[in-house]
Amino acid sequence: MNLEQAARQLESLGNPTRLRIYRTLVRAGHFGLPVGGLQERIGIAASTLSHHLKRLVDTGLVTQERHATTLICRAHYPTMNALIGYLADECCADAGCAEPAAQAPAVP
Amino acid sequence: MNLEQAARQLESLGNPTRLRIYRTLVRAGHFGLPVGGLQERIGIAASTLSHHLKRLVDTGLVTQERHATTLICRAHYPTMNALIGYLADECCADAGCAEPAAQAPAVP
DNA sequence: ATCTTATTTCCATGAAAATCGAAACAGAGA
């Protein structure tokens, strides 16, 4: 995982509509959801949804599988886990991440 | 942490330049870095850097503290930890994130 | 072959972002 890749994945999640799409897929569980089902739940134009889904698929956060005419979408956890791992590593790289003080800025 | 807020934080990290800024601050440790020091390391115009920093400060991922004429910037870990927590929760909300079979070897 | 449903591509449009130079501003020191 390099910085450019992480940035692309973060950016693809960094849009309210796409984050909602992703969360909806996560909540749908391992059965996934067809594009049409997503559209019903999220309530945006099919073309808009398709654009957003493409972004999520391109960055590997969502996978798709055809079943006859419908396309089943699923959240792809390994990608998310890798991203979380990258963020955690970056965060704790040098400094003590487990700073006790609640939200007070670390450092005496 | 709500969806809109998480999306804003993700978006603020989802730009290669800003992610580089953030990573540089993390690596700088608890001493932080002045804006000028960041500019040297990253090599962009001061005004551009200022815009990016504003985004990171607005979303709470970076804090600033004045010391005479220089502004010290620091990564603010509690915000990052909350974001990582949100992502992890969303990811594991309903579905078994530690799915054994599938294509992801998640966790043994 | 035709029809039907599901999804994507094409196209256009308004909004927002990224970038930077120049000018303004803030704060300490001579």
Added chain:
DNA sequence: TCTCTGTTTCGATTTTCATGGAAATAAGAT
């Protein structure tokens, strides 16, 4: 006060994004 250094705001430009209607495509079903 004047000046110097560090940082931000202003103004402008180019690029990218979000959005959706209309047309095209995909893959059965009749």
